Amino acid sequence: MTTLNVIILTAAFLLLSILLLHLFNTIVNLIAIIKGAPFVPSRDSVISSMIEELGLGSGINVVDIGSGDGRVVIALAKAGYNAHGIEINPYLVIKSRLKVMLQRRKNARIHWGDMWAYNLSSYDCIVLYGIGRIMDDLEKKLMNECRSGTLVLSNFFKFPNLEQIKQVERLRVFKV
Numbered sequence: 689m690t691t692l693n694v695i696i697l698t699a700a701f702l703l704l705s706i707l708l709l710h711l712f713n714t715i716v717n718l719i720a721i722i723k724g725a726p727f728v729p730s731r732d733s734v735i736s737s738m739i740e741e742l743g744l745g746s747g748i749n750v751v752d753i754g755s756g757d758g759r760v761v762i763a764l765a766k767a768g769y770n771a772h773g774i775e776i777n778p779y780l781v782i783k784s785r786l787k788v789m790l791q792r793r794k795n796a797r798i799h800w801g802d803m804w805a806y807n808l809s810s811y812d813c814i815v816l817y818g819i820g821r822i823m824d825d826l827e828k829k830l831m832n833e834c835r836s837g838t839l840v841l842s843n844f845f846k847f848p849n850l851e852q853i854k855q856v857e858r859l860r861v862f863k864v
Contacts, residue, residue, distance in 0.1 A: 716777050725819035727756045727780060730843050735760055737859045738815055738841050739767045750813040753803040758784030758796075760815060765796035769813075773798045774806045808833040817843035824848055830864055838864040 730738075738760065742750070746768030752760045755773025757780055764771035765788075775781050775798060784798040799806065808814060808830065818826060827847040830840060840862040846852060847862060854861040 713779055716779065725754055725817065725822065727754075727777065728817060729756055730760055730817050731858075733857070734843050734859050735763045737856045739763060741841060741854065741856060741859065741861055742767075742769070742813060742839070748812045749810060750815060751808060751811045752815045753806070753808075754816060754818070755784060755798060756780055756817075758787050758798055761796050761798065762787060762791060762793060764815075765793040769795065771796045772811070774801055774803050775799070776802050804829065809835065811838065813839040813841065815841040815843075818845045820845055834864040836864060840864060 742748070742764075748769050749772070750764050750769045751772040751774060752764070753774050755761050755775045756777075758773055761771045761773040761784065771793075773784060773796075775784065778800060781798055781800040788796045788798060804825075811834070814830065814834065816826070823845055824847075827850055830838070830847075830850070834840075840847075840850065842860045842862065844858045844860070846860050850862040850864065852860055852862050
């Protein structure tokens with residue numbers, strides 16, 4: 689086998705691997721869209737508003753459902769909260785965990801899983817960037833699992849029946 693053949697086979701293998709990874713990522717993204725919402729990162733201004741609106745002090749348990757690339761979880765951890773994220777996309781979970789590890793955030797955790805199967809009862813605050821079509825079902829989940837008084841911070845989308853107590857630009861603040 690010549691050097692040229694080895695180079696061609698290696699390039700073909702790498703190209704095929706990239707295509708398969710892209711296909712897998714596309715399938716995972718479709719599953720995420722069907723089960724919840726696509727990954728759309730929250731703006732820095734919205735994340736800052738979330739932290740300002742919380743004002744609960746350190747040691748509070750907060751979860752970002754559909755945590756994407758982990759930017760909200762890391763910002764909450766930097767502010768002193770026990771920050772958790774739940775994400776269904778394995779690529780985003782790996783990316784988030786690497787970011788948490790590189791920033792040495794011991795009070796930040798990223799969980800790989802489906803938000804619909806994840807129990808929210810131990811959290812003082814829920815943050816999310818949902819999508820209109822899931823808000824009814826998500827409201828039912830919150831009402832069934834969260835304690836009375838749990839804060840819910842939603843980037844843009846509102847719930848049909850939860851009491852909205854405040855709105856700051858795109859950020860809506862609700863109470864269970």
